[in-house]
Amino acid sequence: MSLKGKAAAIGIAELKPWKEAPPNVTPLGLMGRLTAEAIADAGLEKKDIDGFLVGMPVADPGFIYPASAAEVLGINPRMLNVVDIGGASPAGMIWRAAAAIDAGMCSAVLCIVADLNRLGDQKVPVVSVQREFEAPYGNIGANCGYAMIANRHMYEYGTTPEQMAKVAVDQRTNALKNPLAAFGDKPLTIADVLGSRMIVDPLHLFEIVSPCSGGSAVIVASPEVARRAKNPPVWLIGAGEYSNHASITYAPSLTDSPIKPAAENAFRMAGVERKDIDLVCPYDCYTITVLVTLEDAGFCKKGQGGPFAAEHDLSYAGDFPCNTHGGQLSFGQPGLGGGMSHVVEGIRQLMGRGEGRQVKDAALAYVNGNGGIMSEQVSLILERRA
Amino acid sequence: MSEYHKPLPKPSPVSAPYWDAVRRHELKLQKCGGCGAFIYYPRPRCPHCLSENLEWRNVSGRGKLYSYTVVRRASSRAFADGPYVLAIVELDEGPRMTTNLMAEPEKIKIGMPVTVAFDDVTPEHTLVKFKPV
Numbered sequence: 001m002s003l004k005g006k007a008a009a010i011g012i013a014e015l016k017p018w019k020e021a022p023p024n025v026t027p028l029g030l031m032g033r034l035t036a037e038a039i040a041d042a043g044l045e046k047k048d049i050d051g052f053l054v055g056m057p058v059a060d061p062g063f064i065y066p067a068s069a070a071e072v073l074g075i076n077p078r079m080l081n082v083v084d085i086g087g088a089s090p091a092g093m094i095w096r097a098a099a100a101i102d103a104g105m106c107s108a109v110l111c112i113v114a115d116l117n118r119l120g121d122q123k124v125p126v127v128s129v130q131r132e133f134e135a136p137y138g139n140i141g142a143n144c145g146y147a148m149i150a151n152r153h154m155y156e157y158g159t160t161p162e163q164m165a166k167v168a169v170d171q172r173t174n175a176l177k178n179p180l181a182a183f184g185d186k187p188l189t190i191a192d193v194l195g196s197r198m199i200v201d202p203l204h205l206f207e208i209v210s211p212c213s214g215g216s217a218v219i220v221a222s223p224e225v226a227r228r229a230k231n232p233p234v235w236l237i238g239a240g241e242y243s244n245h246a247s248i249t250y251a252p253s254l255t256d257s258p259i260k261p262a263a264e265n266a267f268r269m270a271g272v273e274r275k276d277i278d279l280v281c282p283y284d285c286y287t288i289t290v291l292v293t294l295e296d297a298g299f300c301k302k303g304q305g306g307p308f309a310a311e312h313d314l315s316y317a318g319d320f321p322c323n324t325h326g327g328q329l330s331f332g333q334p335g336l337g338g339g340m341s342h343v344v345e346g347i348r349q350l351m352g353r354g355e356g357r358q359v360k361d362a363a364l365a366y367v368n369g370n371g372g373i374m375s376e377q378v379s380l381i382l383e384r385r386a
Numbered sequence: 387m388s389e390y391h392k393p394l395p396k397p398s399p400v401s402a403p404y405w406d407a408v409r410r411h412e413l414k415l416q417k418c419g420g421c422g423a424f425i426y427y428p429r430p431r432c433p434h435c436l437s438e439n440l441e442w443r444n445v446s447g448r449g450k451l452y453s454y455t456v457v458r459r460a461s462s463r464a465f466a467d468g469p470y471v472l473a474i475v476e477l478d479e480g481p482r483m484t485t486n487l488m489a490e491p492e493k494i495k496i497g498m499p500v501t502v503a504f505d506d507v508t509p510e511h512t513l514v515k516f517k518p519v
Contacts, residue, residue, distance in 0.1 A: 130400060133427040135393040136513055137472060139484050141461030144472050152453040155496040201456040201491070249474050249484040250427075254453055 001013030002269050005154050007098035008226040009347045009382070011042025011219035014340075017182040017212035017332035021116045025095030027057035028072050030114035035073050038217040043230030044108060046079025049219070051100055051109030052077035053093040055336035056084065059116040069112075073235070077245040078106040079312070085243070086371025088282055089113070090218075090340035091378035095239035097220035107222040112119030114215025115335025127246070134247055135157030142285060143208060145248040147200035150288040152254040154202065155302065161202055164287040165193035167322075168206050168329050170314035171284065175326025177316065177357035182212050193287075207287040207329070214334030218343050234350045238272070255303075257374040260298035266366075266379035268380045277381075278362040279349055280320070281342035283370035284327040293368050294322075297379065310329030316357035325348060325356050339369050350384035392464045394511045401428040403442050411504040413447045415481065416440040426481035447502030449477040449516070456491045475500055475516050486515045493518065503509045 013034045018025075029055075038044055052070045062068065066080040079100045090113055097109035110265040130139075139145070153159045166385040168188060175184035188206065196205040226233040240262040245251035267274070274297075282293035291305030299320075300308040314322035325331050325345040328338040346365035348354055354362070362384070397405040404427075407414040416425040420437025424445065431438050455471040460466050469496065473487040487494060488503055500516040507513055 026458060108430065132395045132398065134484050135462075136395050137484050137515075138392070138457060138460060138462070138465045138470055139488050140393075140465070140473055143461055144455055145456055147455035147457075148453040148474060149474070151455060152496065155453070164415065190418050197459070199459045201458070247484065254474075 003095060003098045003102060003239055004269055004271070005219050006102040006223060006234050008235045009094070009218050010215070010221045010226050010229035010231055010233050011038045012324045012344050012347050013037035013041060014180055014216040014344050015334070015337070017334040017337065019182055019210070019212055019332070021213035025116065025213070027060045027114045027116060027215070027265070028069060029225025031069060031112055031143035032073060034048035034112055034114060034215050034217040038110065038173045038219050041231065042219045042221070043228070044219065044225070046074065048108050048225065049075050049110045050078045050099060051106035052080040053083055053097055053109060053111045055089050056082050056112035057115040058335060064142060070233060075110065079109070080174040085376035085378070087285065087336065087339040088345050088371035088376040088378040089336050091367055092241060094218065094220060094236060094343060094380055095241070095378070098236045098239070101220065101222045108225050109220045110217060111220060112215070112217040112336040113340050115337065116213040117211035117335055127208060127293065130247060138147035142373060143200045146147045146286040146288055147203050148248060149292065149374065150202050150286070152360060153288060153292065156255055157260050157306065159291065159306035161194055162190055163310045164207060164291065166309045167284065167287040167290045167314065170318070171323045171327040172330045173315040174324045174357055175330030177355070178325050178331065178337045181326040181330050183210070183330045184326055203288070209285045209328045209333040209338060212332035212334040214296065214332070215337045216340040218340070218347065229353050232384060233330045234347045235383045235385060236380060237383045238266035238268070238270030240269070240340050240381065241378045242374045246372060246375050251374065255292065257292050257296050258377045259293055259368060259370070259379065262377040263297035263368070263379040266381050272364060272381065277364050278321070279324060279346070279359045279365050280322050281365060281367045282323065283339060283368050284323055284329050285333070285338070285370065287329070289328070289374070290322070290372060292374070293370070295306040297366065297368060316359055321359045324354060324359060342367050342369065346380070346382050347373070350382055390508050392507070394508065400430050404428045404511045407442070408504065410513055411512070413445050413502050413514060415445050415479065417443045424477070424479040424481050426477070426483050438442065445477060446481045448519070449500055451487065451496055451498050451500055452476040452482055453496055454494055455488055473516065483514065488515055488517045492493045
């Protein structure tokens with residue numbers, strides 16, 4: 001059993017994230033626009049969409065959400081669900097869509113996320129054990145957990161602030177060529193990053209994603225539907241998922257993440273090597289996340305993420321193109337649309353639609369989705385066939 | 387006394403013995419009768435072997451600092467009253483705990499030995515914090 005080549009991404013839609021959303025937008029309103037744009041991009045009609053995977057917006061949550069959203073959009077799915085694995089949800093949708101298609105349940109799945117976020121007070125976690133054992137000590141929101149990962153990584157491996165900052169700097173170089181990036185107007189230097197305000201030691205402001213509003217959508221289709229699509233199909237050839245904790249305190253290790261088994265499964269399924277990959281799109285809620293992902297996905301040795309980032313050019317024109325859309329650090333984090341931005345960029349590049357930041361002859365992309373505090377991991381390998 | 391505005395634990399039927407002990411300034415953890423593991427936070431069954439044969443045992447309150455951060459700008463307004471040290475302590479008995487380290491940030495080093503410091507934050511609530519040995 002394998003999902004290799006069983007389904008392809010054939011259409012995408014993505015909004016430029018708003019730092020402050022206009023007053024008249026709603027998550028379902030954004031989903032309407034994204035649905036129309038993604039269907040048009042694929043060259044399909046609405047009636048062709050028979051699968052529906054949706055992320056539950058924080059700004060408009062509810063139980064039994066998928067049917068309500070599908071009803072608003074006028075979609076009658078043969079398979080529908082919410083995917084609820086944090087920032088890994090969008091990447092998780094892609095393989096779940098392929099699995100449903102491979103099982104014969106449906107043939108064209110709309111994977112969609114949209115949300116409105118405002119900077120400010122992070123709500124106390126609602127899961128009872130986190131409210132009881134984390135919140136009283138101030139372990140609220142994601143910043144603290146990633147800061148403790150970064151401090152431990154520095155302690156175990158000698159990773160430096162400059163090495164972490166380099167990720168934000170190179171990704172900003174990419175964002176300058178992405179008209180959809182919310183933070184793509186001026187270049188960034190390592191001194192800028194390290195000179196920005198310290199938020200949670202050792203992470204500075206420019207190493208932390210900024211909540212935005214927006215959304216994105218991807219259509220995953222069967223080989224039959226993909227054959228009549230407008231775009232060159234981008235095939236899912238490898239996928240893996242893994243979780244081993246929710247709060248980082250109870251993870252087996254702060255520095256060995258569940259990315260490793262997820263990535264190993266994806267590469268085994270795809271039957272390709274790390275050196276074959278033309279671009280990587282690792283989830284980057286923080287700079288440290290990228291270093292740990294490059295290590296655990298096998299692009300460098302454990303603990304060597306810092307020197308690897310320092311020694312390689314991570315820009316679209318460099319020797320190791322990484323988050324060519326700018327990453328969420330420069331694109332912005334419109335809720336789950338942040339996680340979807342890595343999926344969309346992988347597809348866009350393999351379709352040859354990277355415009356000013358196109359990676360030359362890109363045929364294979366590695367995408368990683370990360371939820372919570374490195375809690376849920378989904379690795380995907382995408383391929384454009386000649 | 388000043389009012390306390392930070393989140394407070396609401397014990398569950400599973401965790402009530404833990405918080406009752408903490409209010410007496412005792413640190414008690416569940417020990418699994420099936421596999422022998424100490425468990426934190428309190429669970430309905432052992433997360434290692436799913437045994438329901440769990441006994442409450444007093445533990446040393448000693449451990450090492452596994453990692454920490456100085457939260458200078460909190461994500462929650464409840465913690466906006468100033469920097470605080472959020473920490474993960476690895477107890478000598480094995481489990482790790484989310485806690486606060488009561489220490490000057492400049493003197494903190496990962497791996498340093500720490501010991502429990504009960505903090506009576508309200509007349510009814512005690513939190514389990516740590517301090518350097």
